[in-house]
Amino acid sequence: MIVCKFGGTSVANAEQIKKVANIVKSNPDRKIVAVSAPGKRYSEDIKVTDLLIDLANSALNNGDVAGKLANVVNRYKEITDELGLDNTICDVIANDLQERVASDKSKKELFIDNLKASGEDNNAKLIAAYFNSIGMKAKYVSPKDGLVVNDLPERTMALPEAYDNLKDLAKGDEIVVYPGFFGYTKDGILRTFDRGGSDITGSILAAAVKADLYENFTDVDCVFSANPKVVNDPVGITEITYREMRELSYSGFSVFHDEALMPVYRLGIPVTIKNTNNPSAPGTKIVPTRPLTGRPVTGISADSGFSILYVSKYLMNREIGFGRKLLQIIEEEHISYEHTPSGLDDISVIIRSNQLTAGAEERIIKRVKEELHADDVYFRHGFTLIVIVGEGMRNNTGLAARATSAISRTGANIEMINQGSSEVSLVFGVMQHSENQILRALYDEFFAPITV
Ligand SMILES: Nc1ncnc2c1ncn2[C@@H]1O[C@H](COP(=O)(O)OP(=O)(O)O)[C@@H](O)[C@H]1O
Numbered sequence: 129m130i131v132c133k134f135g136g137t138s139v140a141n142a143e144q145i146k147k148v149a150n151i152v153k154s155n156p157d158r159k160i161v162a163v164s165a166p167g168k169r170y171s172e173d174i175k176v177t178d179l180l181i182d183l184a185n186s187a188l189n190n191g192d193v194a195g196k197l198a199n200v201v202n203r204y205k206e207i208t209d210e211l212g213l214d215n216t217i218c219d220v221i222a223n224d225l226q227e228r229v230a231s232d233k234s235k236k237e238l239f240i241d242n243l244k245a246s247g248e249d250n251n252a253k254l255i256a257a258y259f260n261s262i263g264m265k266a267k268y269v270s271p272k273d274g275l276v277v278n279d280l281p282e283r284t285m286a287l288p289e290a291y292d293n294l295k296d297l298a299k300g301d302e303i304v305v306y307p308g309f310f311g312y313t314k315d316g317i318l319r320t321f322d323r324g325g326s327d328i329t330g331s332i333l334a335a336a337v338k339a340d341l342y343e344n345f346t347d348v349d350c351v352f353s354a355n356p357k358v359v360n361d362p363v364g365i366t367e368i369t370y371r372e373m374r375e376l377s378y379s380g381f382s383v384f385h386d387e388a389l390m391p392v393y394r395l396g397i398p399v400t401i402k403n404t405n406n407p408s409a410p411g412t413k414i415v416p417t418r419p420l421t422g423r424p425v426t427g428i429s430a431d432s433g434f435s436i437l438y439v440s441k442y443l444m445n446r447e448i449g450f451g452r453k454l455l456q457i458i459e460e461e462h463i464s465y466e467h468t469p470s471g472l473d474d475i476s477v478i479i480r481s482n483q484l485t486a487g488a489e490e491r492i493i494k495r496v497k498e499e500l501h502a503d504d505v506y507f508r509h510g511f512t513l514i515v516i517v518g519e520g521m522r523n524n525t526g527l528a529a530r531a532t533s534a535i536s537r538t539g540a541n542i543e544m545i546n547q548g549s550s551e552v553s554l555v556f557g558v559m560q561h562s563e564n565q566i567l568r569a570l571y572d573e574f575f576a577p578i579t580v
C-alpha cells in the first residue's frame with residue numbers, strides 16, 4: 129500500500145487537482161492521500177496558508193476580516209467552479225472559516241494555528257468531494273480521529289499513540305483524503321506542525337499503516353544536488369540515504385521537511401520524491417543505505433538566518449563545566465543551538481536568529497560576563513550555514529581542503545567550520561550576502577564535469 133502526499137503546488141488550482149486524481153487513479157495501491165492547502169500558482173502568488181495567517185492576524189488586531197476571509201473563500205470557489213462542483217463545498221468552507229474566525233482568541237498562537245490548519249482541512253474536503261464526483265470512491269478523514277499531538281509549549285509532534293490510533297486508516301475500500309499539517313492534543317486542541325509540515329503528516333500516516341512506500345509529490349522531477357533556484361541545472365539525485373536527506377533538508381533543501389524522515393525511517397519505509405507535473409519521471413528515492421558512487425558529495429545546501437554568540441576566556445579549556453554553564457544560560461532563555469565550535473580559549477554558539485530578541489541577547493551577555501567571568505562576549509548576526517553532505521565523504525581525504533579553497537576563491541571569509549559527528553557532513557558558517565556565490569563555487573568544485 130502507498131501513502132502519497134501532494135504539496136501546495138500540486139493542489140494549487142483545478143488543473144493541478146485533476147493531475148492528482150489521475151495519479152491516484154493510475155495505481156490502486158495509492159490508498160491514502162495527504163494534501164496541503166492550495167499553494168502558489170505562479171511565483172508571485174500567495175499561498176492559502178499565508179492568506180490565512182494574515183486573516184488570523186487581522187482578526188486578532190481588529191483589521192479587515194471580511195475582505196480577507198472572502199479572499200480565501202474565493203481561492204476555493206475558483207477551484208470548485210473549474211472542477212464543476214456545486215456550491216455545497218464552498219458553503220461548508222465559508223461557514224467553517226467564519227466559525228474559526230469567531231473562536232476563542234485568548235491564546236493567540238492556538239487561534240492562528242486553528243485558522244492556518246483550515247487551509248489543508250478544507251482542501252481535503254474539497255478534493256474528496258471532487259474524487260467522488262468523478263467516480264473515485266473517497267472519504268475525507270479528520271486528524272481529530274487519531275492524530276494526537278503534544279501540548280504547548282513544546283513544538284508540535286505526534287504522540288506515540290497516534291500511530292496505533294491510525295493503523296486501520298486504510299481498511300475500507302475508499303481512498304482516504306487526509307489533511308496535512310496539523311493534529312489535535314488529547315484535550316482536542318488543534319496544533320499545526322512547522323511550515324511545510326504536511327510532509328510530516330504523510331510520513332506519520334505511512335508509518336501508522338506500515339505502508340510499502342511513501343510518495344511525496346511536488347513540482348520538481350527529483351531532489352537536486354543543490355537548490356535549482358540558485359544553481360543552474362543542478363545534477364538530479366536518484367538515490368539518497370535517510371541520513372543524507374535529513375542533513376540536507378534540515379539545512380535548506382525545502383523540498384522535503386527534515387522532521388518528516390523520522391516516522392518512516394524507524395520502520396525503513398522507502399520514500400520517493402516525485403513530480404505531479406511529470407509523474408512518469410522516476411524521482412528521488414530515499415533509502416536506508418545505497419551503494420557509493422564515485423562522487424563523495426551528494427548535495428550542498430545553504431540556510432540563512434543564523435547568529436553567532438562568541439565567548440572568550442583565557443584558559444577556558446581548563447575550566448571544568450564552562451561549556452555546560454554557558455549552554456545552561458542559553459537554555460534558560462528557551463533557546464536551542466545548532467553548533468558549538470570551540471578553540472582553547474573561545475567557544476562560539478550558533479543559534480537561529482529568529483529565537484533571539486534584543487532583551488534575550490542583553491541578558492545572555494550580562495550573565496556570561498558576570499557569572500562565567502568571560503573576557504569577551506558578543507553576538508554577530510547575518511550568517512548562513514552552508515552544508516556539504518555525502519555518505520562518500522567519510523575517509524575522503526582532501527575534501528575539506530577542496531571546499532575551503534573553493535570558498536576562498538570567491539573572496540569570502542569562512543567564519544566557522546564544523547565537521548558533523550555523523551561524518552557525512554561538513555558545515556561552513558559564512559556571511560549571508562555571499563551565500564549564493566559560495567553555493568555556486570562549491571557546486572562547481574564537486575559536481576562540474578571534468579574537462580581535459
Ligand atoms: N535541492 C533541491 N531539490 C529540489 N527542489 C529544491 C531543492 N532546494 C529547494 N528546492 C525547492 O523546493 C521546491 C518544492 O518544495 P515546496 O515548495 O515545499 O513544494 P510543495 O508545494 O510540493 O510542498 C521546488 O520547487 C524547489 O524550488
Ligand SMILES: N[C@@H](CC(=O)OP(=O)(O)O)C(=O)O
Nearest residue numbers: 135136164177323324325326
Ligand atoms: N500549507 C502549509 C503546510 C505545507 O506542507 O505546505 P506545502 O506542501 O505547500 O509546503 C505551509 O505552507 O507551510
